Amino acid sequence: MRRFLACWVASLSACTAGNMGLDAGGADVTVIPADAGPACASDHECDDRVACTIDVCTGGACEARPCADCCDEGLECVPGFGCRTAPTPCTTDEECVDEVRCTLDYCRDATSCVHEPEVGLCGEGEICLPAIGCIAEPPTSCSTAADCEIGVVCVGEWSCDPEFGCQFVSLRDCDDGDACTVDACSEEAGGCTHLPQDADGDGYGDDACGGEDCDDGDPSVHPGAVEVCGGVDEDCDGVSDPTCCESDLPCTTSCGSAGRTVCEDDVMRCEPPAEICNGEDDDCDGMVDDGFECLLGASESCATSCGSGGSRACGSACTWSDCAAPAETCNGGDDDCDSVADDGFDCSAGSVGACGTTCGSTGTRTCLGSCSWDTCIPPAEVCNGVDDNCNASADDGFACAQGATTPCSALAGQGYFAGTAVCASDCSGWNTSACTRCGDGNIDAPEQCDITDLGGNTCTTIGMGFGGGTLACASNCQWNTSGCSRCGNGVIDGGEQCDGTNLGSASCASIGGGFNGGTLRCGSSCAYDTSMCTVWNPSGTYTPSPRPTYSCTFFGFPAVNFNIGSFTFIDNGTTLQVGGAPCGPTTYMSGASARNASRSFDVTCTYAGTCAETYRLVGMFTSDNTWTATFSAYYLGSCDTCDDPPNPRTWSVTGTR
Numbered sequence: 001m002r003r004f005l006a007c008w009v010a011s012l013s014a015c016t017a018g019n020m021g022l023d024a025g026g027a028d029v030t031v032i033p034a035d036a037g038p039a040c041a042s043d044h045e046c047d048d049r050v051a052c053t054i055d056v057c058t059g060g061a062c063e064a065r066p067c068a069d070c071c072d073e074g075l076e077c078v079p080g081f082g083c084r085t086a087p088t089p090c091t092t093d094e095e096c097v098d099e100v101r102c103t104l105d106y107c108r109d110a111t112s113c114v115h116e117p118e119v120g121l122c123g124e125g126e127i128c129l130p131a132i133g134c135i136a137e138p139p140t141s142c143s144t145a146a147d148c149e150i151g152v153v154c155v156g157e158w159s160c161d162p163e164f165g166c167q168f169v170s171l172r173d174c175d176d177g178d179a180c181t182v183d184a185c186s187e188e189a190g191g192c193t194h195l196p197q198d199a200d201g202d203g204y205g206d207d208a209c210g211g212e213d214c215d216d217g218d219p220s221v222h223p224g225a226v227e228v229c230g231g232v233d234e235d236c237d238g239v240s241d242p243t244c245c246e247s248d249l250p251c252t253t254s255c256g257s258a259g260r261t262v263c264e265d266d267v268m269r270c271e272p273p274a275e276i277c278n279g280e281d282d283d284c285d286g287m288v289d290d291g292f293e294c295l296l297g298a299s300e301s302c303a304t305s306c307g308s309g310g311s312r313a314c315g316s317a318c319t320w321s322d323c324a325a326p327a328e329t330c331n332g333g334d335d336d337c338d339s340v341a342d343d344g345f346d347c348s349a350g351s352v353g354a355c356g357t358t359c360g361s362t363g364t365r366t367c368l369g370s371c372s373w374d375t376c377i378p379p380a381e382v383c384n385g386v387d388d389n390c391n392a393s394a395d396d397g398f399a400c401a402q403g404a405t406t407p408c409s410a411l412a413g414q415g416y417f418a419g420t421a422v423c424a425s426d427c428s429g430w431n432t433s434a435c436t437r438c439g440d441g442n443i444d445a446p447e448q449c450d451i452t453d454l455g456g457n458t459c460t461t462i463g464m465g466f467g468g469g470t471l472a473c474a475s476n477c478q479w480n481t482s483g484c485s486r487c488g489n490g491v492i493d494g495g496e497q498c499d500g501t502n503l504g505s506a507s508c509a510s511i512g513g514g515f516n517g518g519t520l521r522c523g524s525s526c527a528y529d530t531s532m533c534t535v536w537n538p539s540g541t542y543t544p545s546p547r548p549t550y551s552c553t554f555f556g557f558p559a560v561n562f563n564i565g566s567f568t569f570i571d572n573g574t575t576l577q578v579g580g581a582p583c584g585p586t587t588y589m590s591g592a593s594a595r596n597a598s599r600s601f602d603v604t605c606t607y608a609g610t611c612a613e614t615y616r617l618v619g620m621f622t623s624d625n626t627w628t629a630t631f632s633a634y635y636l637g638s639c640d641t642c643d644d645p646p647n648p649r650t651w652s653v654t655g656t657r
Helices: none
Strands: 053-058 061-066 076-078 082-084 103-108 112-117 126-129 133-136 155-161 165-171 181-186 191-196 250-252 258-264 267-271 299-303 309-313 352-356 362-366 405-407 420-423 515-518 533-535 540-545 549-554 557-563 567-571 575-579 589-592 600-607 613-623 626-635 649-656
Touching (some): 061 076
Antiparallel strands (some): 053 061, 076 082, 103 112, 155 165, 258 267, 299 309, 352 362, 549 557, 567 575, 575 589, 626 649
């Protein structure tokens, strides 16, 4: 059974002073969320006194659900307004603010306005009806609709519900059918009002509806408005621009600048503008750019920040630019103020700088008065292993030359068997830390081995990533790994094509050699094993499509005539011979083998007759038995029509074996 409930709960639990909707004449409006509603414990508490809504308590909050078939045809149920036309459309909350002070106004889902009643804003004994505002609470019990009349003239219809009492049905219909009136119902006016249309809101009825306004789209045009110059009848008296002196119009002054008109005693004169920086007399006082720092485009001498004599110019704002420095000269000073003296020359006069000597050391040189360098003077010798003073002797004057070496066995009385002594870093004597007794057959520190004594080590145990081979001892008692190999460690190292099962990305088809299938393997020496690879051979007879066909004459006699029905390929892996071209029955077009990575070919032949004929076939295989190519015939001799353009002649053909 459908129940028609009316909800007018005294207050919304979610409403605070910060989210109330105020009347249109009040302060800013802050709307409540669309899912808020009065707090409730039962459906009965949610009666909004509107006949066409189904009022329920859901989750502790009231909800007024419009009844789909409770209104007359053409009307729909709008909560708070009863049966009426569609709710007011909207996109923002501000569009929904009305003059009813007891409602919370917002735009639901940017589609239509919602006006939630807030009965706490009405007086005692009143309820909030969003369609009208605060009204006296109608009777909660009644027998007929007549019992519901409470003196509200804008309520068009009441209904009597046995359970809930008086229920609001609809507003009073004030539509007078006249498009030129704005129809409304006002309790203050005692009923319906029909005000004339005023589209521009200037207080005068629209001209289209017989009003006094002569421009319905401009609020500044209406009877009694002030008339101004400009071709518009502002006061609607039928006359535009009575005799007047017009001010603030553009004009040209006596000195040629752009001024504005000024009316004085009905006399219009051209008032010059204020002076601006433009190299001209704008204010007609006979002076150019007066009032500014300088005359636009002027220049003068000045002292630079580094003390040289510069110049400055008057810029676009009629202010002096910074003092521009002059070009640099050779004088030992900084003329162009870049903090560098005599830049642009080889050097600054009188300065001393570093230089490279003839023996590669760093010496010094002096800049002459012409700003060019004098001869480079070498430095004194230091301990560094090189010839500093250019006397062809490194580290002369020290015990030894830095970095120099000598056999440890040559150091008398030291008892070393092998090794090399190095000159100390300060050139004070020999450093014997690398000297050893290598060669005595015993592994002494820091030896890795000694002659044949390897300490039980092999290539795979010395931690250098070798996979096998023969380890030996070098003459310096260090490992000799020249006989070791990394083949077998599963990693493709330098010099290896593969290692074990690691082929990289290689395959039979990718390594060249004409292979086009099969299984590539890795040999014991880490080189490719192609014994399981298969070889593609392009040899065979191919039928071209279309068939290259051509004939020409030599002074009326046949000179060249061919119609090629097949090409015969003979490929030995090094060269490719192709028969079929008209170079003679035993003459083949020839070129490099087609067994390359791209399977491409380029073969030619020449027939040395009167026409000096050259034939060429260039292309590539698109599959094992198909190729595409360009066949061309070129005639270099004198053979009448044969060498006529185009020359050469070409055919795009496809060959199929």
